[in-house]
Amino acid sequence: MYPDIGLFQRYSKNPILTPNSHNLWESKAVFNCTTLNHGHQIKMLYRAVGEYEYYISRVGYASSGDGYHFERKNEPVIDISENYEKFGIEDPRVTMIDNEIFITYVVLSDYVKNTPRVSSALALTKDFIEYSKLGFISEEFEDNKDIVFFPQKFTFNKNIKNENASMYVSLQRPSSFIGSKYGTESPSIWLYKGTTFRNMNGHLLLMKPEQDWECLKLGAGPSPIKTKKGWLIIYHGVDQYKVYRAGAAVLDLNDPSKVIAKTTSPILEPLEPYEKFGDVNNVVFPTGTAILDGNLLLYYGGADKVCCVATANLDTLLDYILDPFSLKK
Ligand code: BMA
Numbered sequence: 001m002y003p004d005i006g007l008f009q010r011y012s013k014n015p016i017l018t019p020n021s022h023n024l025w026e027s028k029a030v031f032n033c034t035t036l037n038h039g040h041q042i043k044m045l046y047r048a049v050g051e052y053e054y055y056i057s058r059v060g061y062a063s064s065g066d067g068y069h070f071e072r073k074n075e076p077v078i079d080i081s082e083n084y085e086k087f088g089i090e091d092p093r094v095t096m097i098d099n100e101i102f103i104t105y106v107v108l109s110d111y112v113k114n115t116p117r118v119s120s121a122l123a124l125t126k127d128f129i130e131y132s133k134l135g136f137i138s139e140e141f142e143d144n145k146d147i148v149f150f151p152q153k154f155t156f157n158k159n160i161k162n163e164n165a166s167m168y169v170s171l172q173r174p175s176s177f178i179g180s181k182y183g184t185e186s187p188s189i190w191l192y193k194g195t196t197f198r199n200m201n202g203h204l205l206l207m208k209p210e211q212d213w214e215c216l217k218l219g220a221g222p223s224p225i226k227t228k229k230g231w232l233i234i235y236h237g238v239d240q241y242k243v244y245r246a247g248a249a250v251l252d253l254n255d256p257s258k259v260i261a262k263t264t265s266p267i268l269e270p271l272e273p274y275e276k277f278g279d280v281n282n283v284v285f286p287t288g289t290a291i292l293d294g295n296l297l298l299y300y301g302g303a304d305k306v307c308c309v310a311t312a313n314l315d316t317l318l319d320y321i322l323d324p325f326s327l328k329k
Contacts, residue, residue, distance in 0.1 A: 002213070002245075002265050005327060007317055008298065008310040011068055015274050015306035016299075017046060025050040025058050025076050029279050031301030033062075034094045034222065035288035036101065042067050042290050043128050044299070045092045045103065046307055048076065049279075056080070057088040059105065061128055067290050067297050068309065078123060078131055084109045084140075087116060093287060095149040095223040097168070101125045102197070104137065104147040104170075117141040120172075122197065137197060143175040146189075146219030146236075149197070150256065151226065156193070167193045169256060170200060171220035171233070177205075184208040187217035189235060191257050204257055207249060213239045213266050214247060221246065221286035222299075226253070229318045230260050234286045234298065237266065244283040245269040246300065248321050261322050268298070268310060278303025 017030045026048035033046035044062045049055060059078035062070035078089055087108035095102045103123045108116040120138040125131045138144035153166040175187045188208035194200030209215050214237025225232040230250040237247050245266035252258035269275075270282045281303055288299030296314045301307060319326040 001271070002269060004271070005265060005267070005320070007320055007327070008268050008312045010272060010308065010310045013068070014272065014308040014310075015302055016068060016070060016309055017062065017072070017307035019305070020072070023050075023074055026060055026072075028052060029305045030060065030307055031278075031304050032091045032285050032287045033299045033301065033307040034092050034103075035290050035297075035299050036094045036096060037067075037290035037292070040065055040067065040292060042070075043094075044070060044288065044307075045077070045094060045128075047090055047092065047301070054087065056108075057090045059089055059092050063128075067292055077128065078103070078105070082133060082135075084119070084136065085121065087111065089121075091145070091285075091287065093146075093148045093223060095151050097149060097151055097153065099126070101128070102149050103131070104149065106145050107136075109141065118143045118145065120144055120147045134198075137200075138172065138174070144172055145175070146173040146221075147171070148220045148223045150224050150231070154193075154254075154256070156255070167195055168197045168200060169193050170197075171206065171224070172200075172203070173217070173219040174203075175217075186215065187219070189218050189220055206251075206257065207233075207235070207259060207262060209237065210262070211237070211247075211264055213237050213243070213245050213269075215240055216242065218247075222289045224251070224256070225289060225291070225296075227314065227318060229322065231256050232296075232314075232318065232321075234267070234289065236285055242282070243270060244285050246284055246286045246298070248317065250318065250321050263321055264324065267312075267317070267320075268300070270303070272302070274302040274306050274308060276303060278305030280304035 058076035192200040249262040
């Protein structure tokens with residue numbers, strides 16, 4: 001347990017979503033929720049499990065007018081329809097790029113010797129009603145999870161005057177990029193660039209585990225948030241006992257391959273019963289954000305069972321990441 005730095009206030013009525021026994025598909029667990037907000041209107045996608053025999057996940061939808069009270073749809077909105085996702089659709093992440101809503105998610109295509117073959121896929125929507133599935137965005141069976149896109153394209157070399165110079169940028173967690181050749185001994189967060197989202201071949205190591213609480217692996221959480229001080233990144237770190245905590249970093253606004261600062265202590269860790277006890281104990285898994293009236297609402301899965309929210313003042317959070325002593329000043 002780390003000293004509570006008091007940055008985030010958990011919502012007193014957490015969890016905000018719990019399993020719904022009336023709908024089989026979401027009767028056992030609802031967690032790892034991702035969000036998009038326009039003012040106080042918040043759209044949410046969440047991972048749902050309805051049985052433990054195969055532990056197959058689907059994606060449900062909920063919406064809110066205040067960030068805390070959500071109304072859910074009775075049917076999953078992204079259900080299993082393709083062969084490559086037949087053992088589940090997990091951990092969606094939403095981002096809006098040029099008026100198109102990108103949804104990345106993890107797909108389980110098969111099991112080999114009880115181990116799932118995992119990749120990441122992409123779906124697009126304009127309205128959270130119709131969704132089109134675009135297939136894999138990682139190598140097939142690459143075990144590349146936690147893919148989130150930046151909400152805008154970047155022009156890295158301003159001298160190149162062609163429209164292809166504008167690039168999609170994403171954070172990814174390719175589990176096989178480890179060893180001396182890769183510069184990291186544990187699965188880490190890599191920054192990928194590409195002129196199309198299917199062709200993101202340019203990659204570099206962005207953040208690797210540095211602290212005990214993140215020593216096993218790191219993975220990006222919600223889509224990066226553009227702020228005056230840089231791109232705000234919230235990620236999960238896993239320790240040797242498989243406790244999941246949230247950390248944060250700030251990246252350069254024009255060149256997100258530059259890490260300006262990264263927290264040494266977690267910003268949120270499992271402390272409440274709904275974070276400590278569930279289908280997987282001791283998990284805080286951040287996947288969504290909303291900015292309301294200068295506050296950052298952080299949505300996260302608690303113990304792979306429920307959806308929760310905690311709030312921090314955005315400026316205080318940024319100041320803390322850039323200078324951890326700012327809280328005490
Ligand atoms: C990760 C993902 C998440 C899950 C977490 C903790 O690998 O599977 O969906 O919340 O583990 O179990």
